[in-house]
Amino acid sequence: MLKKCIAVAAIFFAAAAVNAQEKPVYLDDSKPLNLRVEDALQRMTLEEKIAFIHAQSKFSAPGVPRLGIPEVWTTDGPHGIRPEVKWDEWDQAGWTNDRCTAFPALTCLAATWNKDMSSLYGKSIGEEARFRNKNILLGPGVNIYRSPLNGRNFEYMGEDPFLAGQMVVPYIKGVQSNGVAACVKHFALNNQETNRNTVNVVVDDRALYEIYLPAFKAAVQQGGAWSIMGSYNKYKGQQNCHNQYLLNDILKGEWGFEGVVVSDWGGVHDGMQPIFNGLDLEFGTWTDGLNTGNTNAYDNYYLAKPYLDKIKSGKVGTKELDDKVRRVLRLCFLTTLDRNRPYGSFATPEHALAGRKIAEEGIVLLQNNNNLLPIDLNKTKRIAVIGENAIKAMTVGGGSSSLKANYEVSPLDGIKNIVGNKAEVVYARGYVGDPNSNYNGVVFGADLTEKRPAEELLAEAVKLAKSADIVIFVGGLNKSPYQDDEGYDRKEYALPYNQDKVVSELAKANKNLVFVNISGNAVAMPWVKQVPAIVQGWYLGTETGNALARVLVGDVNPSGKLPFTFPVSLADNPAKAVGEFPGGDEVHYTEGIFVGYRYADKQNIKPLFPFGHGLSYTSFSYGKVSVDKSKVNADDKVTFSVKVKNTGKRDGAEIVQLYISDLKSSLTRPVKELKGFEKVYLKAGEEKTVSITVDKEALSYFDDKKHAWVAEPGDFEAIIGASSADVKNKVKFTLK
Known part of the structure; x- marks a missing residue:
């Protein structure tokens, strides 16, 4: 606690000192973000840059006290704000005011199939994180539900990449509206806990791009996530917290991610790969992420003194270091250095x-x-x-x-x-x-x-x-x-x-x-x-x-x-x-x-309960689905509409699900894939028209030979269902 008080005081006096003189660009929030980042970067010493990209405690990094840049504080989520632990230990800090609101697990959020609920969730948990003055909320998780034996499935959003992608975006925006960065995890292929720190995942490119990456891509490109957490496991023999293929080639290269890659606690293992392979902020090295850990090991983290020594000896340059620092600075300007950042609220009745x-x-x-x-x-x-x-x-x-x-x-x-x-x-x-x-x-x-x-x-x-x-x-x-x-x-x-x-x-x-x-x-x-x-x-x-x-x-x-x-x-x-x-x-x-x-569709297996299944105390009838254009070009959007009526005696809500089927493809494709959904609220006897619009992306598959998404001309079918197994009706259309 004494360390933290000294650090806060240093930040205060440093900020006062720089404000007493002509205000630097980096403190002027009227200037473009990139100019502020570059101004702060050129003012930092080499030692300050190194300190900036690794932890100083179990859950914090030091910031730059001399320049008035506050500490970076993280907190576990994604279902509530973790209680405070001691500076350098996993043991409880003994606070009496850190009893939080516990929100439902993310499987429950996904089961709402309601993007408004996701927005409410993100906004509410973001307010709690902000009140506790956290920069980064370590969540939400969008790893795909591959096996019902995965012990961490309850933290994720189910088996379908489209559903997870649609539900994660409002959550991220809700959290970040509070000046708190969402840290989407665990990137990627983290689908088991057994041997989680060492197992190497072997998966073909098509499954990687069609199943395991889309929710992360949506989080980055639609949600605008300010941070991403690497996963414990390996892909192509490299640890995913410093993985060239996932972090540099895909995340930062193909998707243009501008945010911070945060290591999972205990996820960094190598001396050189963390420098070159996309990691930006190192936390929890030499712990198991839950219990064990080395005391006061922070100066010896891979991105700490060993990195500094490599730079000073000429073994590596500073290009990668500056890129990491830029990203963390950007996050700071979006969070703790945002003068309009709201104050948040904590454990409220609301x-x-x-x-x-x-x-x-x-x-x-x-x-x-x-x-x-x-x-x-x-x-x-x-x-x-x-x-x-x-x-x-x-x-x-x-x-x-x-x-x-x-x-x-x-x-x-x-x-x-x-x-x-x-x-x-x-x-x-x-x-x-x-x-x-x-x-x-x-x-x-x-x-x-x-x-x-x-x-x-x-x-x-x-x-x-x-x-x-x-x-x-x-x-x-x-x-x-x-x-x-x-x-x-x-x-x-x-x-x-x-x-x-x-x-x-x-x-x-x-x-x-x-x-x-x-x-x-x-x-x-x-x-x-x-x-x-x-x-x-x-x-x-x-x-x-x-x-x-x-x-x-x-x-x-x-x-x-x-x-x-x-x-x-x-x-x-x-x-x-x-x-x-x-x-x-x-x-x-x-x-x-x-x-x-x-898989159930392909093998014609009847599940115990299918994906998308859920009953009501009322009943619903579906009309015939219509399509606004029976023939479309690749750049067109196509809208499908269906009337849904509450035929029972109670008010209720139905989730209309749109699946797309490619009737003839040069590659094997699933029988159908979820590409749209809408939750509609209907009073007893009420009828509404539900419309769902899709574009070329909904018709595309990933061609691993071309390493490209392909929308193949031909006939498709739009399938409206109350679940993946409860098909109500279909309509054909053609991609020219």
Whole structure:
């Protein structure tokens, strides 16, 4: 803390000194950004430039105190602002005012299929980061959901590159409207936690460009992201935090990225590659990114004294150094040196309400046989809530996204809150999973220690289920190792802690059973035909229980849709069936472009629940899709329109999905690919026309022989669906 106070004082007095004289260009915000950058750059000493591009603590870089350029402070996201840790340690700093709003996980945000919700999310979390005076929010994540066993899938936006790309852009703009840089991660091909620091990904160029890069490209070219985080893994044998192909050739070369490439903590491994291969700002070297680390190692980072020594000895020049410094200076001028930067706000009721709204729109009703949901509180006298996840805190754990939340409403408490005295709510544990409620020094939630044997817990739950009008089992995964947790992949597709037996026994005891799956991943459901109602509940943050309960009783009509496929078994997942997961020293993406629903379509596999699936408490009818031009040129845009009507008795929202099919191609293409979507809100009986416009990009594939995107003339089909498997109608058109 003393170090930080001295640094702040130095910045203040330095700024006062330069302002007392004629104002330098770099402090004049009326001047063009590039002139300010160049002016500041030419005033910096070699030593100041070197200090500027590497950490001085676990989460900060020093800035340039002599010139009044403040420190650069980063914070983990992407679901909330990480609690403060000590200057040089992972241990908690012991602050009493760093309890944040916990927002829903990004899988939930993606499940809203609502760009307005993404904007609200980014704006709200950006306000919290700004209030804590952070320059860089380490998020959002857009790595593709390749396998349901990836322990970090809950931090990402699903299996489809178009959906992830469309949802990440408003998030970035929302964050950066607060003068805080979004740091989009993890670039790229970071699709597993097993051997994450060493595994080399082998993937063909077509899959790289069509599946794994588009969301990052959208983040850069449409979202204007001010920073990008490299990933731990390798591609073409080079670490991705200093990878010539990804960072220089593609990111900065092909896409024209002007921002800062930040290393992941522990992601820098080589003496020369970080200098030449695109890394700009080095953090966390010699740590594992979570726990271990070398104390006061900062001067010996690869971009620190070793780099300075190489320059002074003539082994390397300063061209690369100046490029790195320019990029970090640009980020500083956009954040801490922006005089119009707003002040932000922290852990406010407005942010909690925003989080609840996002959660409500992201919850997915997967199955609702016999219209068991919503719960009719006028006819229900006793509700049995069963399952550890009904009482377990989920804002702690999971790795670097673990939070010290201001509060977290459990599903059980949320149900009690909304039911009130209208019905009796009773609870039984049912099973024991992980009783811990702490991570990295943050202890949050009840002590869940349980000494009773599994048989006794199950018997208690079954007895309770028999006495209830309706049973709500809240289970799924948690944020413990080998589940939804950074650093670990899942070991199996099945539910942990013998939950399948509990669910089956409850289904025998009471036919009115609701299964609420709290997870960021798909899970196997061998009992799916025994359970009439299934809800995907995600990790919903601070307002978890209130959001979930409002959907269960019908105060909110569910409108979320799945951002990834639920396969029946792991054998139906392409990373298992065709490719490798997790591989050894190398992992081969042999499935190529056929990820998620693309693979299910190709193999004609019926998923447990398809990509884009989600039910409602009302019903919708679709009219015939029309096209504004049946024949188009490559430079034309084409608009498809369809009437959608709410044919039920409740107000609700439907997500209209547009897929494009190339009917004849010189290269093998997926049966269809998502290229547009729109969430439309309809009152009972209301009808609206939904129009979606696409351009040449939507018709193109990546030709790896030409290393170019190609829109091949010929016949195409526009497919309107309520999911990837629920096709409503089609229309043909021709690209001339």
